[in-house]
Structure formats: C-alpha cells, structure tokens
Amino acid sequence: MSTDLGTVEGMETRELVHFVTQQTRFALINNILQHPEQRPSMYELEELNPSVSDATVYKHVQKLIDAGIVEEVALDDDQRRQGYPWKFYGLTDEGRAFLEEHNLLAAEETLQRIYETISDKPAKMVKYENAPRPDDA
Numbered sequence: 205m206s207t208d209l210g211t212v213e214g215m216e217t218r219e220l221v222h223f224v225t226q227q228t229r230f231a232l233i234n235n236i237l238q239h240p241e242q243r244p245s246m247y248e249l250e251e252l253n254p255s256v257s258d259a260t261v262y263k264h265v266q267k268l269i270d271a272g273i274v275e276e277v278a279l280d281d282d283q284r285r286q287g288y289p290w291k292f293y294g295l296t297d298e299g300r301a302f303l304e305e306h307n308l309l310a311a312e313e314t315l316q317r318i319y320e321t322i323s324d325k326p327a328k329m330v331k332y333e334n335a336p337r338p339d340d341a
Contacts, residue, residue, distance in 0.1 A: 215271070220271065223271060224302075224308070228253070228260065228261075228264045229264050229267065230308075232261065232265060233295070233303070234311070235248075236274065236294055237309070237315050237316070238315035238318065238319035239333075240316075241292075241333075243337050243338075245292055245293075245335065246262065248329055248333065249261050249265065251325075265293055271299075272298055273298075273299035273302065274295060274296065274299060275293070275295075275299075276293055277292050277294060277337075278290055279337070280338070285335070287331075288335040
C-alpha cells in the first residue's frame with residue numbers, strides 16, 4: 205500500500221518516517237491520537253506539551269500540516285461559540301494510512317487509556333475538550 209502525501213519537497217518514505225518520528229512531532233501525533241475526539245485544539249496540544257514553547261508546538265503542527273500528515277479543521281461560522289476554540293487538528297486520511305503502514309499507530313488504544321487517567325487537567329482544558337468539533341469531512 206502506498207500513500208500519496210503532499211510530502212515536504214519530495215521527501216522519500218524513509219525521510220518522511222524520520223520526519224514524523226522527530227520527538228516533538230511524534231509527541232504531537234500521539235496527542236492527537238489520544239484525544240477523545242482525535243481533534244484537539246492548539247491550546248490542548250500546548251497544555252499536553254508543557255516543556256515545549258507554544259511557538260514550537262505551533263511550528264511543528266504547521267510542518268505536519270505541510271507534510272500532509274495533519275489537517276486543520278475549523279468550525280463553520282454559525283457553529284462557533286464565544287470562549288471556545290474553533291480550529292482543531294487531526295490526522296488526514298493519508299497521514300493515518302502512512303502511520304499505519306509504518307506501524308506507528310500500534311499504541312493508539314494505550315494512548316487513549318492513558319489520556320483518560322489524566323486527573324489534573326486545567327479547567328480550561330476540560331472545557332476545550334468538550335467544545336463542539338467539526339464533523340469529519
């Protein structure tokens with residue numbers, strides 16, 4: 205099975221595997237996989253990575269978007285609610301297929317169980333977890 209990702213400057217498969225498994229990017233992919241809706245907001249990604257600056261989280265999410273692994277999905281204007289996020293990040297179908305093809309999704313269920321055990325989430329994060337999310341395209 206071969207995926208057709210909009211890879212960064214014609215990256216070879218081996219290079220793309222190395223790209224997605226870079227520590228911060230792979231942590232962000234795992235954060236997406238473990239999220240209850242698999243579509244966290246930027247704030248949730250930042251909270252899950254306290255040792256990384258917000259700017260670095262954003263930069264790596266953008267790199268994953270550029271590579272076709274992650275997509276940004278926004279709520280329609282009429283679905284947005286004040287005080288709640290309206291942009292969310294999830295794996296693209298191609299990104300999921302690529303990760304699966306290279307056995308990088310093996311811990312998905314474990315990650316979700318671990319996420320469920322986090323008990324010291326800030327109130328804002330709990331609020332954002334329960335925010336309306338766009339339907340999958």
